[in-house]
Amino acid sequence: MSDIIQLLPDSVANQIAAGEVIQRPASVVKELVENALDAGASTIHVLVTDAGKTSIQVIDDGKGMSETDARLSFERHATSKIRKADDLFALTTMGFRGEALASIAAVAQIELKTRRPEDELGTQIYISDSKVDSQTPVAASPGTSFLVSNLFFNVPARRKFLKANSTELSNIITEFERIALVHPDVSFTLHSNDTELYNLPATILRQRILGLFGKKLNQQLLNVDVNTSLVQIHGYIAKPETARKKGAHQYFFVNGRFMKHPYFHRAVMDAYEKLIPTGEQISYFLYFDIDPSTIDVNIHPMKTEIKFENEQAIWQIVAAAVKESLGKFNAIPTIDFDTEDRPDIPMFSTDLPVTPPQTNYDTGFDPFKSAAGSGTSASSSSMGGSYSRPKATDEWESLYSGVEVAMGSKLNNPTFVDDEFEGFDSFETDGSIIGIEPQQETMVATFYGENQFQEKSGLHLQFKGRFILTSVKSGLMLIDQRRAHLRVLFDKYMAQITQREGIAQGVLFPDIFQVPAAKVPIFESIMGELNAVGFELTNLGGGSYAINGVPSELEGINSIDLLNQMLHSAIEKGSQIKEEIQEQIALSIAKASAINYGQTLTNEEMINLVDNLFACAAPNYTPDGKVVLATIKEEEIEKLFK
Helix, strand or coil, rough: CCCCCCCCCCHHHHHHHHHHCCHHHHHHHHHHHHHHHCCCCCCEEEEEEEHHHCCEEEEECCCCHHHHHHEEEEEEEEEECCHHHHHHHHHCCCCCCCCCCHHHHHEEEEEEEEEECCCCCCEEEEECCCCCEEEECCCCCCEEEEEECCCCCCCCCCCCCCHHHHHHHHHHHHHHHHHHCCCCCCEEEEECCCCEEEEECCEEEEEHHHHHHHHHHHHHHHEEECCCCCEEEEEEECHHHHHHHCCCEEEECCCCCCEECHHHHHHHHCCCCCCCCCCCEEEEEEECCCCCHHHHHHHHEEEECEEECHHHHHHHHHHHHHHHHHHCCCCCCCCCCHHHEEEEEEECCCCCCCCCCCCCCCCCCCCCCCCCCCCCCCCCCCCCCCCCCCCCCCCCHHHHHHHHHHHHCCCCCEEEEECCCCEEEEEEECEEEEEEEEEEEEEEEEEEEEEEEECCCCCEECCCCCCEEEEEEEEEEEEEEEHHHHHHHHHHHHHHHCCCCCEEEEEEEEEECCCCCHHHHHHHHHHHHHHCCCCCCEEEEEEEEEEEEEECCCCCCCCCHHHHHHHHHHHCCCCCCCCHHHHHHHHHHHCCCCCCCCCCHHHHHHHHHHHHCCCCCCCCCCCCCCCCEEEHHHHHHCCCCC
């Protein structure tokens, strides 16, 4: 029997490694920029074409590589960071496993130019599919230039699963932002298809944040700075009033490395408890400096998840640091007595005589004593005024004389009518019908005299400002009013988008919607759908858009918040299918304009809503799959009374 275990060829092994390290164009950008930083670069240029699918180029002014190092850099497990196993627990640099360049070379075509400042000539290497095509001396500037072309050209299945250009470019910008936030002392530029997206000069941290996310943040950031023997934390948090449901900028960095840490995120959000609405998020930029031997950065292939030795203690430090910052900058509401209209509280003096307060009262007042034959009290209180007891009437029948006239007959021997009038309870008397009509949260009896009955299309009861109750043949139906309205509006907006029939309502003073550079490509991709539902937007350049008109149904709704929600919905969806993007836009607008719980509806409004709901193709569920209505069968109701 022959042996069945064999060593994989290097080309296959490199492609397997590439599957872990290189997931998309953004992964290539991350690895190459981190290598440039480790090389001591002070200026880094990133240029991508077709969101990195066609080419990615990273140019730096670092220390460069020798001819031998340039060739060895593409070998698996080749690294300048590690010499022994203990070095794994004292890492302060970025890339260290020595797989990045080998993995990129396995799935792309690479041109490398590099030169050390002390060398007269540099080295140029061409690699394709892990094979070195050529290596020659070349004139080059000090530093390194990597040009990666035709990513996944030899792995069609991987290339097929790449997202739309707008989504892949957004991922590239996200990685670029994370790195730029850690290194404000390094100059960065980012170009996409020859268009400059970012030009970030070397600066301080706060200015780097503003350069990436807009100067509007300048008035929103609060400083955080705490030093302990366990960890040092510095950075910025946002004021509570800037909380939003989507689009908050939330970043943790440890020893210059971006990380995701839900446990520490909870510590930050707990500090904002009762300061921001439930479900909303706050921006923060927090940097941890900690002994590298107390963390493990190699528990995940992307190295974004980090294990801490003292997580619970650090959690408490994070929460305390955020609370201290909020309190120090008066972000927590307090009672302020330092105002002009503060109460005048006199100083206590032992020299002044102390006199008890004087009270005046009528010693002869008796509330149970009344004047003879008058039914009124015999005395008045010293506070002024008098109390008189109303005289009871013996002619109480006269109070109901109007009812008898309105009915046109006497109320003798009423008999209930069960099925004659669907939608409300009723019973008949001698020639009269009494309908018990539900009006909002109280039951009001409406009397119809003989030949005066007004037939109605149906009556509904609103319960707790949330549910609409209506009678159906099988029993009692409960309809969630907001979800029902959401279903109706979604279908309406989808029809407007597909038919391009949205009606715009002009605004007197246009608002300005600012889109971060990372999100501009995606926002541009949904502009057509936004115009279709009634938005009128003008591109002012630099990611600024003037809102000249909004859909006519959105009166009183914050259009900037709505656009921000739709933008982030499109980002999260990340779909190449235009119909799905259209659905996200229609759903976002419907959620913003649907009636809220607690809103009182008239019977006519409830009738219209129910009629429109059942005119929808799928009335039972909202577009995002939530139940709209439920029915309590008649048999179940009858069981309650057995």
